[in-house]
Amino acid sequence: MKFSYLPELIAAPLYPLLAWQGRHTRAVTPRLPEARDLAYGVCVSASPPVDNLRVLGIGESPVAGVGVANYKEAITAQLANALAGKLYATVEWQALGQNGARLSWARPALAALRQTQAQALPVWDVILLAFGVNDTTSFCSARSYRAELQSLLDELQTMLVPAGFIILAGVPPMQVFPALPSPLRQVLGMKARVLDQINREMAASRQQVLHLPFTAKLQDVRQMAEDGYHPSALGVSIWAQELAKTFLQNRQEK
Template sequence: MRHWLPELIALPLLPFLIAQGRYTRHVTPRLPEASGPTSGITGETYGTTKPLHLLTLGESPVAGVGVGTHAEAITGQFAHALSGRLHQSVAWQALGKNGATAADALQILVPQLPQRQIDVALVAFGVNDTTAFRSVARWRDDLGHVLAALQERCTPRLILLSGVPPLQHFPALPQPLRWIMGMKARTLDAAACDLARTIPRLLHVPLALDPADPALMAVDGYHPSARGCNAWAQQLAEQCLHSGIFNEKP
C-alpha cells in the first residue's frame, strides 16, 4: 500500500496538479544540454600510469543541462574530484539524455555503452520516472535492466547509483505539486535502494545537495549548477574512496 500512497493522495488533486504541471513547464526556462565533447581525460599531469576509466549514464544532469560544458557537469567534475584524490589521470565518458526515463535509457543510451571494462560507473535516473509517475514495479524493473546491461557490457569494478533527487525541495515546483512529487521521488528512491542491496559492487548514494540553496541550482531552479555539480562530485568521490576498490588490484 505504501508504494501507492503518492498516487492515492494525488488522485483527488489530479486536475489541479495537471494545471500546475503545465504552468510550471510554461514558465520554467528550458535549458540546453551541455556543449562540447562528451568524453575526455583529466589529471594528465600525474604521469603515464594507466588512467582510471569513469562512465556516467543518466538523465539531464549527465547530459549537462544547467551548465555550459561537460567539464562543468557532473561527469567532468566527478573525474576531476577522483583524479585529485587518487593522484591519477581519469578518462571519462558521459552518456546522458535530457528527459530520459530508465525505460528510455534501455532504448537510447544502453546501445551506446562501450564493450570494455571500466573502473567506476555512475547511474543517475529517477526525476523523469517520478514526474511520469512510474509504478514502483516498473521503475525497479527498468532500472534493473539498465544495471544488468551495464554490468554485462562494461563489468565495472564499482557502480554508484545516485539517489533520486528530493523533488520536495525543488524551488521550480509550486505546492502542492512539489509535495506530491517529493513523496513519489522518495518512494522510487527507496525501491532503488532496495535493488542496490541485491547487486554486488553497487552502492546507492543518496543525493546530499540542498536544492533550496540557489547557488547549487541553475537558473531554472530544477537542475544543478556548476557549483552544485562540484558538491555532488565531491560526495561521489568520497564514496568511491570509502568503498575500498582502489585498494584492490584491477
C-alpha cells in the same frame, strides 16, 4: 514495497490541480539547453599519474549538461576530475545523457552507443546512474521502475572491471525544488522517495552496486541553476566530490 502506490492514491483526487500546476511550471520555467561540446574526455592528475580509470555516466539532464556551460562542468567529467585528483590518476570519461530521459531510455541508448563504436565498449571502473526525476514526474509505476532497473543493472555489471562499482545516485527530494509549487512539490516528493527506496534496495541486494543519497542543499541558490530545477556547476562539483568519496571508501574496503 509497502505503500508504493500511496503517491498515486493521493494524486488522483488532486489531478486537475496538479496537472494545471505542472503545465504552468513548464510554461514559466526557463528551458536550459544540453551541453553541445564533446561528451567524452580525459582528466589527468596534477601530480604524475600512477593509475588509470574509466568513468561512464548515464542519466537524465545533469549527465547531459543541463544547467552548466559544457560537459566539463557536468557530473561525469566532474566525477572523473575528482577521482583524478584523489587517486593521482588519468581518468577517461564518457557521458551518455539526455534531457527528459527516463530510466527506460538507458538500455536503448547503450545499444545505440555500441553501434557508433568501431570496437566494443570498454569496461569501466565507475558507472554512474542518475535517473529518477523524469520517472517521478511521469509517475512511472514502482513495479515498472524496479523491473527496468533490474535489467539495466544486469547489463551494466557485465561492463565493470572486477574492482569497479555502479553508483546509483539518489533521486532528488522534489518536495524542496524551488521551481515547484504546492501541493505539486509534496506529491512529487512522495513519489521520488518511493523510487529512491527502490534504488536503495537494489544496491543493498547486489555486489558492486552502491547508493548515494541526494545531499545537495537545494535551498542554496548558488548550488542551483537559474531555472531552480537543475544543479549549477558548484552544485555539480559538490555532488561529484560525494560520489568520488563513496567510490573510494568502497574500493578500499574490498
